[in-house]
Amino acid sequence: MATQSWTIGTQCVAKCDHSKPKLGELGYRKRDMLTIVETGKVNGHYRARHNTTGQEGLICATNVRERQAIRIDPSLSLMPWFHGKISGPEAVSKLRPVEDGLFLVRESIRHPGDYVLCVSYSSQVFHYRVVYQNNKLTIDNNQYFYNLIDMIEFYSKNKGAIATKLQNPKQKQGTKSAELELSKMGWLLDIKKLTLGQSIGEGEFGVVYEGDYMGQKVAVKNIKCDVTAQAFLEETTVMTKLQHKNLVRLFGVILHNGLHIITELMAKGNLVNFLRTRGRSVISTGQLLRFALDVCEGMEYLESKRLVHRDLAGRNILLSIEHVAKISDFGLTKMDCKASDNAKLPIKWTAPEALRNEKFSTWSDIWSYGVLLWEIFSYGRQPYPTMSLKEVKEEVLQGYRMGAPEKCPPSVYALIMSCWEAEPKKRPSFHKLQERLETELTNYSTGPGC
Numbered sequence: 001m002a003t004q005s006w007t008i009g010t011q012c013v014a015k016c017d018h019s020k021p022k023l024g025e026l027g028y029r030k031r032d033m034l035t036i037v038e039t040g041k042v043n044g045h046y047r048a049r050h051n052t053t054g055q056e057g058l059i060c061a062t063n064v065r066e067r068q069a070i071r072i073d074p075s076l077s078l079m080p081w082f083h084g085k086i087s088g089p090e091a092v093s094k095l096r097p098v099e100d101g102l103f104l105v106r107e108s109i110r111h112p113g114d115y116v117l118c119v120s121y122s123s124q125v126f127h128y129r130v131v132y133q134n135n136k137l138t139i140d141n142n143q144y145f146y147n148l149i150d151m152i153e154f155y156s157k158n159k160g161a162i163a164t165k166l167q168n169p170k171q172k173q174g175t176k177s178a179e180l181e182l183s184k185m186g187w188l189l190d191i192k193k194l195t196l197g198q199s200i201g202e203g204e205f206g207v208v209y210e211g212d213y214m215g216q217k218v219a220v221k222n223i224k225c226d227v228t229a230q231a232f233l234e235e236t237t238v239m240t241k242l243q244h245k246n247l248v249r250l251f252g253v254i255l256h257n258g259l260h261i262i263t264e265l266m267a268k269g270n271l272v273n274f275l276r277t278r279g280r281s282v283i284s285t286g287q288l289l290r291f292a293l294d295v296c297e298g299m300e301y302l303e304s305k306r307l308v309h310r311d312l313a314g315r316n317i318l319l320s321i322e323h324v325a326k327i328s329d330f331g332l333t334k335m336d337c338k339a340s341d342n343a344k345l346p347i348k349w350t351a352p353e354a355l356r357n358e359k360f361s362t363w364s365d366i367w368s369y370g371v372l373l374w375e376i377f378s379y380g381r382q383p384y385p386t387m388s389l390k391e392v393k394e395e396v397l398q399g400y401r402m403g404a405p406e407k408c409p410p411s412v413y414a415l416i417m418s419c420w421e422a423e424p425k426k427r428p429s430f431h432k433l434q435e436r437l438e439t440e441l442t443n444y445s446t447g448p449g450c
Helices: 087-095 148-157 178-184 224-239 269-276 285-304 352-357 362-377 388-398 408-419 431-446
Strands: 011-014 033-042 047-052 056-060 064-066 102-107 114-122 124-133 136-138 194-202 205-211 216-221 248-257 261-262 315-320 325-327
Touching: 056 315, 064 224, 087 102, 102 148, 114 148, 124 248, 148 224, 178 248, 194 216, 216 224, 224 261, 224 362, 248 352, 269 362, 285 315, 285 325, 285 362, 325 362, 352 362, 352 388, 362 408, 408 431
Parallel strands: none
Antiparallel strands: 011 033, 011 064, 033 047, 047 056, 102 114, 114 124, 124 136, 194 205, 205 216, 216 261, 248 261, 315 325
16 A cells, blocks of 8 residues: 555545654544545655544555445445345245344235344244334334334344344345445444534435534434435445535445434535525625536536436535535436436426436536526526426427526526537537636626626
């Protein structure tokens, strides 16, 4: 690793403690996250910043390893011990030879909708029916859980109503433990070091809290549903590959009470709410252009990584305390630019070809970016304000386009319209959009009265 050539911004994980640094060196603990801030290596040392304390100093290259991105792998599972719909005898055969604490979870065949926890102990396999009551799971009507992940975590630490503590998961063939992979790659964080604060948002998939992780202010997205948590695991693996000033940064994940995704805290909230609550009298056209350029730069970076966002909208743009706009919510992001699936479409932001054939590409992201520009220059108005979703889909497919927002500069509206070309390849690239926005910002800054 000492011969590794790192670039500025490389994320590293400490392999050991360095609690007594010499003058000019950076102190850290094993598993602390560090960021390279200078590329030149001197005597085996790099200059780095501690991700939590913000302190900078020299680190020995042999004492750290690069924080690896997680490969998007369909076999990666938050519940590798879940075997789906198998019978009791099948479960017993999978748990042979009997080993105390070996376990798996299966769907109940006799009682659809319920589960069964199967545990080996003292030469036997015990089957515990897990039933739903008031949207929670229970084995004994005493201990209740939001999901299977919570249940397994509890019985791994407490014997409770079962024969023995759960010790060794019987993994379903073809799956790998997400927990082990996240830990190995340096992305699994410690629940004991997280302090949750107040709720700062609630979406379709769970609650978002303000939090503190080892002195760092963070946002915590908590997803309790097993199925949804598994789906969001892909979002997390995408985020481990990305690092840009206009993308919300991932710190890591915690597996406790479902899945916690820990990101940097964006203190000013989402762009739509920010624009609506301040309005034209407070926010200048120059600031609107700055927001538009921030998002464009982030999208150009995603394009360079061959990533398609597919849910680009004002609600998914967050603002830092310094009013830097950053792209968030990678829940719909896909590596495959031609991928199609049956995800719920954000109709008002979706390009005609995606509405028609569910075909997504950078070109469809550019259409969405045009709608986002319209949101920005209308100070957070809802697109197609008087139309139903059905009407939007029908009208857009027939060639309808929204008019310019009130007092929107004609040159910006021309840019918006270029994003809404019916032929995808006639739309400008994010690189071209960035150039034009930079020109707009320069013209605004040097114009009369500025």
